Amino acid sequence: MSGAARSRVGLAVVVAAVALLPALESDFQRGLDSDAVIIALLVLSVVVLTGFVGQISFCQYSFAAIGAFTVGALMDGHGWSFWLALPVGVAAAVLTGVLVGIPALRLSGLLLAVLTIAVALFTDRFLLVTGTWDGFSGGAVPWHPERPSLLGAPLTGSYAYYLFVLAILCAAILVVWNLRTGKTGRVLRAVRDSELAAATVGLDVTAWKLAAFGLSAGLAGLAGALLAVRIGSVSPGSYDFLHSVQLTALATVMGVSTIASAPAAAIGTVFGPELLSGISVSSTWFPLLIGGTLIVQLVLVPEGAVVRTRNDIARLSRLLSARRGRDPAVAGASR
Amino acid sequence: MIASLSGFSLLPSYTVIGLTLGGVYALAATGLVLIYRVSGVLNFAHGAVAMFSTFVAYQISVVAGVPSIIGLAAAVATGAALGFAIEFLTIRPLTGRPPLTKVAVTIAWLLVLQTAAGLIWGSTGYHRPVQLVGSNGFTVPLTNVVVGYDQLTIFLVAVGLSLGTSALLRWTSLGVQMRAVADDPQAARLWGIDVDRVSAASWMIGSGMAAVAGVLITPLLNFDTYSLTVLVIDAFTAALIGRLTNLPLTVVGAILLGLVQYYPKAFFSQAGLSELSTFALAIITLAVVFRPGLATSRGRA
Numbered sequence: 001m002s003g004a005a006r007s008r009v010g011l012a013v014v015v016a017a018v019a020l021l022p023a024l025e026s027d028f029q030r031g032l033d034s035d036a037v038i039i040a041l042l043v044l045s046v047v048v049l050t051g052f053v054g055q056i057s058f059c060q061y062s063f064a065a066i067g068a069f070t071v072g073a074l075m076d077g078h079g080w081s082f083w084l085a086l087p088v089g090v091a092a093a094v095l096t097g098v099l100v101g102i103p104a105l106r107l108s109g110l111l112l113a114v115l116t117i118a119v120a121l122f123t124d125r126f127l128l129v130t131g132t133w134d135g136f137s138g139g140a141v142p143w144h145p146e147r148p149s150l151l152g153a154p155l156t157g158s159y160a161y162y163l164f165v166l167a168i169l170c171a172a173i174l175v176v177w178n179l180r181t182g183k184t185g186r187v188l189r190a191v192r193d194s195e196l197a198a199a200t201v202g203l204d205v206t207a208w209k210l211a212a213f214g215l216s217a218g219l220a221g222l223a224g225a226l227l228a229v230r231i232g233s234v235s236p237g238s239y240d241f242l243h244s245v246q247l248t249a250l251a252t253v254m255g256v257s258t259i260a261s262a263p264a265a266a267i268g269t270v271f272g273p274e275l276l277s278g279i280s281v282s283s284t285w286f287p288l289l290i291g292g293t294l295i296v297q298l299v300l301v302p303e304g305a306v307v308r309t310r311n312d313i314a315r316l317s318r319l320l321s322a323r324r325g326r327d328p329a330v331a332g333a334s335r
Numbered sequence: 336m337i338a339s340l341s342g343f344s345l346l347p348s349y350t351v352i353g354l355t356l357g358g359v360y361a362l363a364a365t366g367l368v369l370i371y372r373v374s375g376v377l378n379f380a381h382g383a384v385a386m387f388s389t390f391v392a393y394q395i396s397v398v399a400g401v402p403s404i405i406g407l408a409a410a411v412a413t414g415a416a417l418g419f420a421i422e423f424l425t426i427r428p429l430t431g432r433p434p435l436t437k438v439a440v441t442i443a444w445l446l447v448l449q450t451a452a453g454l455i456w457g458s459t460g461y462h463r464p465v466q467l468v469g470s471n472g473f474t475v476p477l478t479n480v481v482v483g484y485d486q487l488t489i490f491l492v493a494v495g496l497s498l499g500t501s502a503l504l505r506w507t508s509l510g511v512q513m514r515a516v517a518d519d520p521q522a523a524r525l526w527g528i529d530v531d532r533v534s535a536a537s538w539m540i541g542s543g544m545a546a547v548a549g550v551l552i553t554p555l556l557n558f559d560t561y562s563l564t565v566l567v568i569d570a571f572t573a574a575l576i577g578r579l580t581n582l583p584l585t586v587v588g589a590i591l592l593g594l595v596q597y598y599p600k601a602f603f604s605q606a607g608l609s610e611l612s613t614f615a616l617a618i619i620t621l622a623v624v625f626r627p628g629l630a631t632s633r634g635r636a
Contacts (some may be wrong), residue, residue: 115569245445252383252439285454294446295443
């Protein structure tokens with residue numbers, strides 16, 4: 001079996017296991033699994049923005065809020081179907097993302113990062129506050145969007161909904177993966193590594209940055225909408241600035257340059273708090289764990305946990321094949 | 336949002352509050368600019384450092400009842416210690432790494448300090464402010480505007496410290512060294528300046544100023560872990576008006592921000608107006624003050 005086919009089979013086995021194992025779990029646990037999958041989607045949105053074009057954002061949860069509140073308002077306030085409200089919510093998030101990215105036309109990345117804090121605070125302390133625009137934020141009574149049916153099968157059960165969000169995550173990863181490996185990926189990496197050099201070879205740097213902002217915000221908006229329906233209620237507190245900070249930290253711990261950090265982050269968010277409660281520590285300590293890990297890691301392992309582990313495994317396998325007396329380069333070529 | 340014209344009569348007293356708030360922003364922003372200029376790092380944890388230090392003062396003065404001035408001193412010590420820890424443990428080892436990495440480290444500190452403070456002091460709920468001076472005051476002659484002694488003290492201390500920092504940079508030996516490091520760290524090293532020591536000093540002084548700003552602002556806002564951590568955006572907005580380099584202009588920007596945040600409240604009762612004003616001022620500043628390539632052209636950012 002060739003290496004590519006083998007890794008494809010391996011991937012299929014992993015996806016099947018991830019899809020099937022929660023069948024054995026409790027409803028509560030499956031709810032947490034769905035949350036983890038949604039967080040993976042958010043981490044993916046950070047990977048697109050920070051990993052691909054090198055832009056730090058403190059307002060990913062604001063994009064998520066745009067998706068969540070649009071879906072909440074359209075479904076609960078106007079009686080729309082989920083399947084109509086979802087694309088509108090994602091489109092609204094994409095539009096917001098492009099609007100936030102427009103200052104990228106003239107600002108350096110760090111100043112834009114400062115602006116994203118202003119955007120985050122504007123969203124969670126003005127836009128979503130009761131009295132500003134109750135038709136959007138729901139005012140004093142939060143929206144209660146209900147879970148939809150897919151092809152006649154209701155997604156109300158915790159396992160059905162888990163499978164639904166997992167399928168969406170897989171599709172999103174595939175899309176981003178194709179962008180990453182194709183021409184777009186090369187362009188985006190060129191923009192990240194040196195904007196000046198990218199512009200010199202004729203790339204429209206700002207347009208690509210805007211596109212990355214749009215895609216990233218769209219993914220975050222999608223995640224927000226899925227989260228709204230998963231919880232069955234939309235409230236501003238779940239989308240504030242600190243959530244965005246925690247998300248950025250989580251994605252950086254895993255390594256923003258690789259798509260693999262999205263599922264890794266999901267696993268971390270499922271097992272991290274459980275690990276803590278295992279040693280009888282409250283799960284409210286989890287952000288402290290992420291932050292602490294990030295500090296230690298940036299100083300010691302700046303490339304991120306996933307990349308480092310992958311490099312270590314590659315080095316180990318080279319070492320092992322060398323010990324077996326085979327030249328690793330030849331062994332690689334013979335596959 | 337319903338506008339009321341009677342708001343005009345509120346303007347004089349709102350000017351007093353706006354100036355007080357602006358003074359505190361000036362102090363926080365000056366610390367931010369000092370750190371950025373000397374060590375080249377945009378410190379996103381600035382508000383979190385202020386918050387954590389302020390809660391130390393809260394613990395000492397409000398919970399334990401020790402005089403406020405001792406609480407303030409403890410807060411400054413905490414701020415300076417945190418500034419030193421951030422610089423020594425996490426910024427210095429990252430010398431030569433991309434700006435993104437250094438920014439990420441300050442984000443991590445933000446998260447750690449925020450979560451730790453939430454665990455120790457509770458993330459929501461009412462906290463009694465740290466009152467340095469009694470809140471009685473005097474009436475400005477020929478008007479009916481009342482100025483609290485606490486407001487006057489806050490404004491004078493904050494603006495005094497901010498302008499004092501400008502003086503420190505201009506006239507003291509440490510200040511000259513700081514400016515040398517800010518302009519060209521390598522050349523400064525060649526001239527025998529201990530760049531690491533100067534950089535650590537900037538983090539300690541800058542974070543100490545954040546601590547003072549945090550303690551001073553407690554009577555002026557809903558004092559909890561979140562509201563102080565997001566003080567960083569007010570400091571940033573003021574610093575942006577000063578192009579992240581010019582301290583006197585930063586002070587002017589900060590006072591402008593304080594007024595811009597408060598005046599709309601005289602006419603509208605909507606919550607979140609301060610954030611709206613900050614957002615608008617930040618956007619306008621970025622659009623007007625910054626041209627492509629400016630401000631971060633130092634390359635070390």
